[in-house]
Amino acid sequence: MVLSARAAPTGERNRIVTAAPTVYDVAERAGVSIATVSRVYRTPDSVRASTRERVLAAARELGYVPSGNARGLASRSTGVIGLCFPDYGDPAADTEDDDTAMLYSDQIIRGMERAARRHGYALLIAASLKGGAAGLVAKVAGRVDGFAVMARTVPTEELEVISRRMPVVMLAGPREGTAFLDHLDHIEVANEDGQHELTRHLLVDHGVRRPAYIGTVEESPDVQARFDGFRLACRDAGVETGDEPALRLDRLTQEEGARAAARLCESPGELPDAFVFANDQTAVGALRELERRGLSVPDDVIVTGFDGIPLSRLVRPALTTVRQPMVRMGEEATELLVRRLNSKGEGEPVSRVLPVSVARRASCGCTETTPTL
Amino acid sequence: MVLSARAAPTGERNRIVTAAPTVYDVAERAGVSIATVSRVYRTPDSVRASTRERVLAAARELGYVPSGNARGLASRSTGVIGLCFPDYGDPAADTEDDDTAMLYSDQIIRGMERAARRHGYALLIAASLKGGAAGLVAKVAGRVDGFAVMARTVPTEELEVISRRMPVVMLAGPREGTAFLDHLDHIEVANEDGQHELTRHLLVDHGVRRPAYIGTVEESPDVQARFDGFRLACRDAGVETGDEPALRLDRLTQEEGARAAARLCESPGELPDAFVFANDQTAVGALRELERRGLSVPDDVIVTGFDGIPLSRLVRPALTTVRQPMVRMGEEATELLVRRLNSKGEGEPVSRVLPVSVARRASCGCTETTPTL
DNA sequence: GCGCTGCCTGTAAGCGCATACATCACTCTG
DNA sequence: CAGAGTGATGTATGCGCTTACAGGCAGCGC
Numbered sequence: 001m002v003l004s005a006r007a008a009p010t011g012e013r014n015r016i017v018t019a020a021p022t023v024y025d026v027a028e029r030a031g032v033s034i035a036t037v038s039r040v041y042r043t044p045d046s047v048r049a050s051t052r053e054r055v056l057a058a059a060r061e062l063g064y065v066p067s068g069n070a071r072g073l074a075s076r077s078t079g080v081i082g083l084c085f086p087d088y089g090d091p092a093a094d095t096e097d098d099d100t101a102m103l104y105s106d107q108i109i110r111g112m113e114r115a116a117r118r119h120g121y122a123l124l125i126a127a128s129l130k131g132g133a134a135g136l137v138a139k140v141a142g143r144v145d146g147f148a149v150m151a152r153t154v155p156t157e158e159l160e161v162i163s164r165r166m167p168v169v170m171l172a173g174p175r176e177g178t179a180f181l182d183h184l185d186h187i188e189v190a191n192e193d194g195q196h197e198l199t200r201h202l203l204v205d206h207g208v209r210r211p212a213y214i215g216t217v218e219e220s221p222d223v224q225a226r227f228d229g230f231r232l233a234c235r236d237a238g239v240e241t242g243d244e245p246a247l248r249l250d251r252l253t254q255e256e257g258a259r260a261a262a263r264l265c266e267s268p269g270e271l272p273d274a275f276v277f278a279n280d281q282t283a284v285g286a287l288r289e290l291e292r293r294g295l296s297v298p299d300d301v302i303v304t305g306f307d308g309i310p311l312s313r314l315v316r317p318a319l320t321t322v323r324q325p326m327v328r329m330g331e332e333a334t335e336l337l338v339r340r341l342n343s344k345g346e347g348e349p350v351s352r353v354l355p356v357s358v359a360r361r362a363s364c365g366c367t368e369t370t371p372t373l
Numbered sequence: 374m375v376l377s378a379r380a381a382p383t384g385e386r387n388r389i390v391t392a393a394p395t396v397y398d399v400a401e402r403a404g405v406s407i408a409t410v411s412r413v414y415r416t417p418d419s420v421r422a423s424t425r426e427r428v429l430a431a432a433r434e435l436g437y438v439p440s441g442n443a444r445g446l447a448s449r450s451t452g453v454i455g456l457c458f459p460d461y462g463d464p465a466a467d468t469e470d471d472d473t474a475m476l477y478s479d480q481i482i483r484g485m486e487r488a489a490r491r492h493g494y495a496l497l498i499a500a501s502l503k504g505g506a507a508g509l510v511a512k513v514a515g516r517v518d519g520f521a522v523m524a525r526t527v528p529t530e531e532l533e534v535i536s537r538r539m540p541v542v543m544l545a546g547p548r549e550g551t552a553f554l555d556h557l558d559h560i561e562v563a564n565e566d567g568q569h570e571l572t573r574h575l576l577v578d579h580g581v582r583r584p585a586y587i588g589t590v591e592e593s594p595d596v597q598a599r600f601d602g603f604r605l606a607c608r609d610a611g612v613e614t615g616d617e618p619a620l621r622l623d624r625l626t627q628e629e630g631a632r633a634a635a636r637l638c639e640s641p642g643e644l645p646d647a648f649v650f651a652n653d654q655t656a657v658g659a660l661r662e663l664e665r666r667g668l669s670v671p672d673d674v675i676v677t678g679f680d681g682i683p684l685s686r687l688v689r690p691a692l693t694t695v696r697q698p699m700v701r702m703g704e705e706a707t708e709l710l711v712r713r714l715n716s717k718g719e720g721e722p723v724s725r726v727l728p729v730s731v732a733r734r735a736s737c738g739c740t741e742t743t744p745t746l
Numbered sequence: 747g748c749g750c751t752g753c754c755t756g757t758a759a760g761c762g763c764a765t766a767c768a769t770c771a772c773t774c775t776g
Numbered sequence: 777c778a779g780a781g782t783g784a785t786g787t788a789t790g791c792g793c794t795t796a797c798a799g800g801c802a803g804c805g806c
Binding site for chain 4: 022023024034035037038039042066067069070071072073074075076
């Protein structure tokens with residue numbers, strides 16, 4: 001807000017001085033009708049050049065900014081797409097660990113924002129409160145043309161309502177069983193394939209024989225798929241594993257990962273020769289714990305992660321993991337939404353599986369193939 | 374979009390079937406007027422419980438979602454705040470380094486989103502294209518109640534227009550000289566103090582005598598302030614430094630940091646006993662380069678950064694740095710905006726300087742005081 | 747000179763909601 | 777039992793823009 005200001009004698013500064021100018025003001029000043037003003041912005045070519053200039057000049061002088069609301073209302077579209085992502089962690093406890101925990105969402109946000117910008121859309125983001133306030137949806141959904149939803153951040157019933165009004169795409173976490181969700185567009189990564197290939201690498205190339213998979217208590221579809229890939233690879237290689245992960249964690253945090261490593265080290269019997277974690281954060285936590293215990297990775301035990309977050313590359317030893325194209329996933333989400341928007345939602349639901357790639361790094365005994373930087 | 378679907382014989386699925394229901398539809402179904410429907414959402418207590426239930430039931434049955442646009446238009450507010458941040462890097466070149474480069478913005482986004490959510494606002498984000506498309510502003514500014522702007526992402530003239538309509542807060546990068554910007558709310562961190570304290574620690578506690586400061590070619594206000602802190606600390610300790618950084622980099626990336634380290638190592642004369650980098654990314658790059666050269670940090674040379682990004686803690690040796698409360702900065706930005714919004718913008722412009730803290734870690738020879746996790 | 751065509755601009759009707767104001771049904775006092 | 781007060785609801789208007797649709801006015805061929 002601009003001050004009336006320097007010149008003004010008193011505390012006038014920093015207050016909104018004038019009501020925001022509207023098309024009417026601009027029209028009057030330029031000596032045209034409001035329709036012409038609107039056309040200058042919407043379809044410039046349909047206005048004579050000289051008129052256009054006059055309007056733009058008037059707008060500039062008045063500091064006119066079109067009201068997005070009025071525009072949206074009249075044109076029945078907002079030029080905004082929304083993203084709902086999970087808010088891990090307690091907003092109050094701003095731990096450092098939490099900082100890294102959200103990298104996943106960050107990348108998707110970035111990807112979506114970029115692609116959205118390319119298409120002339122802006123991005124509205126909202127974390128789903130863990131409490132699950134219903135307000136969110138009404139709030140966000142009412143303001144966007146399309147909606148991307150990270151798995152299980154929005155109750156199915158709300159999704160159903162929203163999807164009746166606008167395109168919705170689900171991110172990560174495959175379609176759930178429910179018939180309804182089958183009809184949403186959907187993007188996921190090749191979790192099973194990735195874990196399968198990574199595991200195969202450990203078994204075949206590094207001769208691992210007693211791998212331990214560390215999953216979660218409440219299996220997300222992603223984690224489930226990863227475990228499936230792990231099991232399959234073991235079966236293929238004739239390595240014995242149970243139908244259950246060696247360990248199930250409550251949350252996929254560094255702390256939990258460290259705890260898991262501790263538990264596995266202390267449990268009776270032979271130490272596994274590889275810890276296969278369901279994500280990078282936990283693997284990094286394990287790395288720390290093993291270092292603390294004086295165990296060498298990968299000599300005493302191999303450690304692998306999943307996700308390919310930036311820090312997986314930066315820890316020492318660098319973490320062997322499965323890289324997910326997270327930024328790309330965000331971009332794809334936007335692309336899908338935009339396509340639907342342009343085609344008025346016609347067409348079969350799309351389900352896209354993005355390929356992943358195994359990053360073989362030091363924590364499994366491979367030399368990094370790419371330079372560190 | 375819900376399919377008409379399973380049942381339908383043909384490609385009807387995945388199309389928006391019905392026009393979105395409005396207050397009128399809900400009102401009719403519930404047998405009330407639209408005003409009552411509106412009141413159910415805006416001021417529930419002003420409607421008799423039985424009526425309210427009827428309305429809500431009708432809304433549920435119809436899948437009613439209030440139009441944010443209409444709401445905003447009628448109430449002259451959107452419930453959304455905006456953030457404009459820089460888009461580092463080429464969107465096409467999705468290098469891994471770029472991933473880490475944007476951590477800064479990510480954290481601010483997170484902080485703003487959280488605080489916004491607490492206050493019932495949503496967050497609209499838009500990176501400023503480096504090309505500097507003017508479209509952005511009209512697009513975003515027309516849709517929000519308040520606007521946070523990371524330093525130098527929006528041209529001053531546009532800011533001036535926007536700030537006439539709504540509260541604007543500048544983030545990081547102190548007020549510029551221009552009189553106009555002096556009147557915006559503003560949040561920065563204690564760059565100078567932080568660098569001063571860090572430098573003092575090196576000089577006094579570690580006996581550093583030949584520190585080299587590595588800055589940037591085009592000095593941002595932040596980087597400038599950091600260098601000022603560095604110089605001041607040197608002067609205080611009676612250590613000789615020039616008025617110029619030892620080196621100026623084009624960009625604050627890991628590559629550049631590595632290159633800087635190489636240059637400093639190869640330059641004639643005695644090796645500096647400490648590399649003081651203007652941010653963490655460059656310091657991390659230097660760490661790698663020094664490792665490659667077989668030099669030990671901190672024994673051969675001390676390295677420090679600035680920012681306190683998560684990976685500063687994760688590299689080995691862990692990086693001594695100045696922690697900026699980036700998430701907090703985002704939160705503060707939101708708080709400031711919300712306060713202005715509630716007070717109709719009254720009051721003097723606020724300039725808040727957030728405190729920083731020095732993280733003494735292994736790269737300066739200190740043991741980490743906090744456990745790794 | 748006339749009607750026609752095209753280009754440019756104006757007129758007017760909403761878009762879906764919030765809200766001031768009016769109305770109505772009651773309850774409460776005196 | 778009239779009049780005032782109270783709570784619940786309806787009526788009507790307008791928020792600022794987009795967009796059919798309807799002119800007005802030039803240039804064209806006849």
